[in-house]
Amino acid sequence: MLGLVIAPLAIASLFGYIVLKTEPTWFKNFNNKYRIKEDLQLVGVLGSFFHHYVIQSLITKQFSLWYEFELNATNPNVMNTIAIKYPKSIKGKNFKIDGENSFIVENITYKDFYESILRMSYILKNEFGIEKGDVVSLYFMNKPLFLIIWFSLWNLGAIPAFLNYNLTSNPLIHCIKVVKSKIVLIDDECLNNFNKTKQQIENELPNVLLKIINEENMLEKVNNKINEQFREINSIRDLNVKYWDPAVLVFTSGTTGLPKSAVNSWRKIYMATHLFPKAMHFSSISNIYTAMPLYHGTASILGVLPALIVKGTISIGHKFSLSSYWTQIKICKCNTIQYVGEVCRYLVDSSITLNENECYGKIQLAYGNGLRPDIWMKLKERFGIKAIGEFYSSSEAPFATTCYEYNGIGIGAIRNNGYLADKILSLQYKLVKMDPNDETIIYRNPNTGLCEVPGINEKGEMIMRILNPKNIKATFPGYVNDDIATYSKIIRDVFKKGDAWVRSDDLMRIDELGCIYFVDRMGDTYRWKSENVSTTEVENQILEFNKEIKNCVIVGAKVDNHEGRAGYALIQTQNDNKDIENNLNKLNEILKELYETSIKHLPHFARPVFITFQNISFSDSHKISKKIFRDPILPCGKNGLLKVYYLDGSKKTYSPLDDNIYARITNGDIRL
Structure with missing residues (x-):
């Protein structure tokens, strides 16, 4: 057979x-x-x-992926290959003055990495008391020691939980508590931030051990070849382990404001290290640079792991730096870069930086998620990048889509597989049609009660198949100790009775070639003039046709005596709104340009009705959190002092909004 x-x-x-x-x-x-x-x-x-x-x-x-890593690390043909490169800043040096001489590149071979892991395993087991099954939280910045500890925990059969080192107070305590962490290992470089919550943790979680790791001293111990090593017995490591058990715990933001711990199972990790590298054309000569935080799955699960499993090299930036970005890539001799969120826009919009020209044409692939369509080709052209690898997934998602674009097919897409691959992968995920009157509700045929697939370029929610509906967590482990949140994402009896799928809460569309494009988060749409408006589509239009606009967020605003919500734009200019603060002519010029863009490039129902200027902050993963901007208060904000402008058709611009104008809008004297 x-x-x-x-x-x-x-x-x-x-x-x-x-x-x-x-x-x-x-x-x-x-x-x-x-x-x-x-x-x-x-x-x-x-x-x-x-x-x-x-x-x-x-x-x-x-x-456990430990076994595959160990095979590579002990393979005579691989063990002397560089596994990790780390461009480390030299104390006393200043990049602005010393340039690339302000860095020293630490090169760690597979053999040295493996031996350091075994020595760290001895320390973790014998000095810290870590055993199989323990959950160990890491409060660490990007550095080789993070990876050494991570793989040591895998060797011991323990479960690493990656904490955001920016967290303090209740969110940090919640993260430690929800995963039932036995011990928290704290990078001494993060100690000042951690100490803000240390006393609170000791009071509320007295049984959790807090261990500060002095990097210099610890590296001296794990790199000293005379110190003892420990490798756990396979039968102990594998005891009672199922493929849906957690390999790594990472955190995703929750709707309540408290992070949720997403289970990244051994099954998902396997997919990430075998299917993903094929889709992205990784090989043993891949040298991937990432400055994304390792506590996110993008850098750790789709950066570190694929690189090491294909016997390539992972180059770790300590943190993202626009000024030294290309310098670090040059000195690490990278041929692949990883991005997330707005990083690509930073690179494209910046003036030429040191070593940028030396790196031109040497990057074979830039891959990540969240690359805006208007930046896509600019990134390739400016830096001579051969291909873009965009993927779609989430911390908790059981599957991912990939787009490898090298020839213009699939620009801006999250999937552009071939015809045959589309048919096979469609068994794992599909788009499902939404109710035409409410895009937050999945449509069901009134005769059959089942769902339907949307048409070409018709919006639908991405859903992912549960392989065994009787055992949900085998495919979708969901969130740690939060069954309510886990099962709230499950929808049953979708395309046939008895099936089960995971909802993504994201709207997509599929074109004639089978390419899938992200449209919007379902919470990021609003209804106006009996039409559904995609905030992302409006933002893209404004950013594409208004070069003086750096950032833009669109939300829906409730207007008294009007159905639905009107478009409300928060605008940030290239120099953070300083150019318009005391320059009325410049302000009027930008308002006029925004009006013309709205009229020319957006349908009447999608045009922002209100505009205000506000600097827009980003999360640590370079993403905009729209939640903080939702439900704006008209006419002048919560404090009544916000300057807001409205779409004034009579003057063909955006004009100042005040109480009197707003009253005329609400009573119908001024029609929106």
């Missing part, structure tokens, strides 16, 4: 290899439409899945 499957695949692979090498004209035309080339390159993934689901899941029961 297995031969019946392998033989056709082998023939297809051989045929594909010949075609890929020769690329005749007919194939180029055919591939532009169906992207078979991408499908053929994914054939090798089938072998990995066979190993995972048959050998690993049914025979060895060794789900």
Whole structure:
């Protein structure tokens, strides 16, 4: 039976290899439409899945990624390869003065990394008392020691929980408490911030051990080859472990304001380290630079792990720095960069920085999530980047989509697989049609009671299949110790009776080629003039056609005596609104340009009715949290002092809004 499957695949692979090498004209035309080339390159993934689901899941029961890392680290052909590069700032040096000489690159081979892990494992077990099954929280900045501790915990069979080192007070206590952490390991570099909450933690969680890690002293111990090593016995490490058990715990923001701990299971980790690298074309020569915080899954699960499993190199920036970004990439000799959120906009909008020109054309791939369509090609062109790898996932999602764009097909998409891959992957996730009268509700056919797939370019919510509806947590472990939040994302009886899917709360659309595009968070739409308005689409239009605007947030504002919500834009200019504070002519010029953009490029129902100027802050992952801007108060904010402007058709601009004008709007004298 297995031969019946392998033989056709082998023939297809051989045929594909010949075609890929020769690329005749007919194939180029055919591939532009169906992207078979991408499908053929994914054939090798089938072998990995066979190993995972048959050998690993049914025979060895060794789900931990520790074993694959260990094989690489002890392989004579790999052990002397550089696993980690770390551009470390030299004390006493100033980048503005010393440039690249202000850094020293620490190179750690697979062999040295592995041996340091074994020595750290000895310390964690014998000095800190960490055992299999313990949850250990890490309050750490980006550095090799973070990775050494992480993999040591895997060796011991313990569970690492990655804490945001910016957290203090109740959110930090909540994160430690919700995962039932036994011990918190604190980077001495984060001590000042941690100490703000230390006494509160000791009072509320007296049984949690707090251990401050002095980096210099600890590295001396783990790098000293005469110190003892420890490797846990396999049978102890694997005891009672299921593939849906947590490999890593990371935190995602919750609607209550308190973070939720998302379970990243061994199954999900396996996907991230086998399917994702294939989709992104990683190999042993990949040297990936990331300055994203390692406590986020983007950098840790989709950065560190794929690099190490393909026997490549991960280069870790201590934290994101626009001025030294390209310098760090140059001295680490990276060929791949990882982005998230607005980082790409920072790079594109900046003036030329040191070593930028030296890196031009040397980056084969920039990958991450949240790259805006208007920045996509600018990023490639300015820095000579060969391909963009955009993905869509979340901390808790059981699956991810990928877009590898190198030829113009799929610009701005979150998925652009080939025709065959689309058909296979659509078994894992689909778009589901929304109620035409309320885009927050999934549509069900009144005759069948089942859901439907939206049409081409029709918006729908992304949902992901639960493989076994009777065992939800095998596919979707959800959130730690929060079954209410976990099961609230499950929808049943979707396309057939008895099935179950995970809701993403994100609206997407699919085009004629099968490419999927992100449209909006479901909470980021509002209804005006009997139409649903996508805040993201409006923001993209404003940013594309108004070059003096740096950031823009669109929300819906409740207007007395009006149905729905009117568009309300928060605008930040390129120099953070300083140019308009005392310059009435400049202010009027920008208001006029925004009016013209709204009229020319947006349908009447999507035009921002109100505008105010406000500097917009970003989260530590370079994303805008729209929650803090929702439900604005008209006419002049909560304190009555906010300057707001309204869409004034009579003057063909945005004019100042005051109590009198707002009263005329609410009673119908001025029509919106």
